[in-house]
Amino acid sequence: MSFAIKTSKLKKSFGNVIAVNNLDLKVNKGSIFGLVGPDGAGKTTTIRMLCAMMLPDEGKIEIGGIDVVSRGEELKEHIGYMPQRFSLYGDLSVRENLEFYAEIYQVPHQVKDKKINELLEFAKLTNHSYKLADQLSGGMKQKLALSCNLIHTPKFLFLDEPTTGVDPVARREFWKILFDLKTQGTTIFVSTPYMDEAERCDEVGLMYQGEIIYCDKPEVMIKSFKKQIAAILVDDIFKARDILNKLSYIDDVYIYGEKIHLICDDYYNVKTAVKVK
Ligand SMILES: Nc1ncnc2c1ncn2[C@@H]1O[C@H](COP(=O)(O)OP(=O)(O)O)[C@@H](O)[C@H]1O
Numbered sequence: 001m002s003f004a005i006k007t008s009k010l011k012k013s014f015g016n017v018i019a020v021n022n023l024d025l026k027v028n029k030g031s032i033f034g035l036v037g038p039d040g041a042g043k044t045t046t047i048r049m050l051c052a053m054m055l056p057d058e059g060k061i062e063i064g065g066i067d068v069v070s071r072g073e074e075l076k077e078h079i080g081y082m083p084q085r086f087s088l089y090g091d092l093s094v095r096e097n098l099e100f101y102a103e104i105y106q107v108p109h110q111v112k113d114k115k116i117n118e119l120l121e122f123a124k125l126t127n128h129s130y131k132l133a134d135q136l137s138g139g140m141k142q143k144l145a146l147s148c149n150l151i152h153t154p155k156f157l158f159l160d161e162p163t164t165g166v167d168p169v170a171r172r173e174f175w176k177i178l179f180d181l182k183t184q185g186t187t188i189f190v191s192t193p194y195m196d197e198a199e200r201c202d203e204v205g206l207m208y209q210g211e212i213i214y215c216d217k218p219e220v221m222i223k224s225f226k227k228q229i230a231a232i233l234v235d236d237i238f239k240a241r242d243i244l245n246k247l248s249y250i251d252d253v254y255i256y257g258e259k260i261h262l263i264c265d266d267y268y269n270v271k272t273a274v275k276v277k
């Protein structure tokens with residue numbers, strides 16, 4: 001089988017820090033691959049190498065049959081890359097931002113206007129096209145940023161934490177756009193710190209300290225998880241975390257939004273022991 005994206009033994013260090021270690025990835029054409037991991041896991045470094053923005057120390061990358069390390073320049077017209085802190089031009093309008101990126105990506109003049117109108121429609125931004133980018137909501141900004149990176153109709157799309165800091169409704173809308181793009185045949189590689197977004201991907205790689213510690217379809221991942229996860233609401237989230245962290249029958253505790261999530265073998269035991277109301 002030929003893969004759209006394939007890496008083997010990819011490695012990148014910064015001084016003593018091994019940011020990406022022996023990464024082997026395979027992504028099917030026309031699928032959505034989610035790279036999920038906490039801050040510092042190596043997601044951004046991975047995406048930068050895939051997009052030929054940074055050379056690996058070791059290893060191979062192949063995208064659409066192109067060897068990225070030696071032929072990175074050829075790849076650029078086929079990919080869209082939305083960095084973690086993608087900046088729009090706040091004092092340009094929505095349409096002007098798209099026009100600007102059309103120039104950068106050298107979109108031919110004959111097709112430019114048609115493409116911009118299509119993207120505005122696609123991202124539901126047509127009625128906002130004369131607003132300044134600075135005046136848009138967070139969700140709309142993300143959709144515009146995505147649209148700017150779709151102006152040249154890339155076959156491969158790389159998105160680095162595109163929904164971080166965006167509200168849940170806008171996040172859902174953003175994912176709807178990604179599903180539509182997938183239907184059109186685009187291969188999407190997206191990083192996220194949100195586990196719930198992993199479920200929306202065709203395949204998920206969990207990344208931790210530079211390594212992929214698990215990689216499979218999300219439904220397989222969920223089935224193979226034998227522990228229980230409980231979400232609880234408490235008055236003092238930090239105090240509760242510290243108390244729960246000390247209990248031997250709880251495997252892990254973390255703060256997720258306004259709730260505490262805890263991982264354990266049997267939540268019933270936890271409930272009786274800590275008198276959860
Ligand atoms: N340019 C850099 N110089 C030095 N260290 C870096 C650089 N970029 C990333 N790192 C380090 O590499 C590790 C992985 O970082 P990164 O790829 O940004 O992870 P993530 O995107 O998952 O948060 C971190 O320990 C980070 O501090």
Ligand SMILES: [Mg+2]
Nearest residue numbers: 043044045084
């Ligand atoms: Mg990052």
